[in-house]
Amino acid sequence: MKYLTLFADFYEVSIVELGEGPVDMGELGLPDDLQRDILRWQDEYEPLLPRSLKAPSGTNLERILALDDAGLHLADRIADAVGDGSKVQYYSSGTNRDHLPWRTGSGGRD
16 A cells, blocks of 8 residues: 655656655556546646745636646546555645545545
8 A cells, every 4th residue: 555645846747655755657557548637737737836935826826726626636546546545645736735635546535
């Protein structure tokens, strides 16, 4: 069982295993369509990542919140794909907050 965190980052997607560090989507066994969806989400999110400590507002905040909703859905899909009871957390790089609870696959929450 793994504890993973998904978040958008500058230049690449970050999926990090607690206590281990970054993991490759292919090594997790994520299906190709899920990997493509994650990369597409990252490409949309990256230009909105804060470049300062100033909180996002207006249109950027609305876009970030929509992408956070998509990120939560991706976290569910990652948990389903990895299986083995692994848990996936989503972290919003745009608003700098964790989205708990952990996703456990098939839409389950801990």
